[in-house]
Amino acid sequence: MRFKIWLLRRAFQLISFFIFNALIFNKAIFYWNIKPSTLHLPVLVSINSPISAFYGVYDVIQVTASEGFFPLLSIAVILILGALIGRALCSWACPIGFIQEAILEIKGKITQVSFKTHRQALKLKFIILALTILISTTVGLSVHFNIWNSYREALGDFAKGPFFLFSPDGILFGSLPRLILLAITNKELEFINSFSLYLIAFKMFILGLFFVAIYKIPLFWCRYVCPIGALMGIFGKFSFLGLNRSLTKCEKCPECVKACPMQIKILDYPWGKFNHQECILCFRCVDACKNKALTPKFP
Structure with missing residues (x-):
């Protein structure tokens, strides 16, 4: 009987999912003492998550650039892994990729999008990549040279990471775990004011759209939205694998x-x-x- 690669890949995805979110074992299950790693990889793992043991490289790029520094290490990670294995981590390790494939297995069939629509939609993730890098870079220049302070203030939460508010990893592994952990520990939700409630509602709306989209179109996020996928794909076209x-x-x-x-x-x-x-x-x-x-x- 022929060996099926999907069996190995599913095992790798499942193990990666728990490794990337290993800090959950510190808080709600075994009360271990796992420390977060400084290693960051080209997958969607939120830098704001209380349970993430690793950070996604794109989050690190946004934060580093917005603080006025050049994200040299992050770019090196992308260059090296992109040249070696292209976008393989999207389907072998990324938690968001794993969730999308789980939905695809539940649905049971791959829906085709019209070629014209598909080709046009592929451009979206490159637009998102360009806009988020532009915002992070200009905020970084503002910090470094102490200029455009009103611009930085006007951006508010977008200044530190323009993609944070829209990314499902930040909501699934950041906002939701934080609220759940606060509820489990019976702590007062003092940080929640009227603005926070609107922000939470907005994030839940985005999360709802995400699940509807990935159910309707296989790997919708990977195909059309993910900026790290766009970045890795540039190198994936010439990768060794x-x-x-x-x-x-x-x-x-x-x-x-x-x-x-x-x-x-x-x-x-x-x-x-x-x-x-x-x-x-x-x-x-x-x-x-x-x-x-x-x-x-x-x-």
Whole structure:
């Protein structure tokens, strides 16, 4: 019987999910003494989460840039991992990717988006990437040179991390755990004023939209919204890890295309090794191919 990569990937996703959120074991279950790591990776793990043992590199970039420093280490992480494995962590380690795939398994089928709509929507995450980097950089310049103070004040919570308020990782692993932990410990929710209530309601609305979107469209967040996915995809197009399509084994049946949650037209790409900036290297296509025409390839 042929080994299915998805079994290994599911195990890796599940382990990663608990490792990234390991501080929950300090607070509500075993009262361990796990310390947060300084290592940050290109996955969506909120820097504001009370249960995160690791931080997402994009959160670190926003905070570092907004404080007037150049995020050299974060950029090095992206360059190295992007060159080696492209967007593989999106489908193998990212908690938000794991949640989206769990929803996809519940739904049981991959919904196709019209090619025109799909192609246009792919631009959205690059726009989000550019805007958030622009805001963080200009805030950083404001801090460093002590200028544009009114601009920084007008941004308010957006100044430290413009993407924090909209990212589901910040809500799922930041806002919600904090409220739950306060409720468990019976502490007064003194920080909640009228503004905070509106902010919490806004975040819950965003979270609701997120779940509706990922149910309607497979991996909606990874496809169209995630800025770290956009950033890693730039390097993923040239990464060492890719896919190999065999000329002698491929019958050009559409099973690999049907299995792809990122809606990549695999059969349009040349024989041999190829990369695609939207490919998250989940290898669903490899598992779907009965003729073993598709295989992972490194380098």
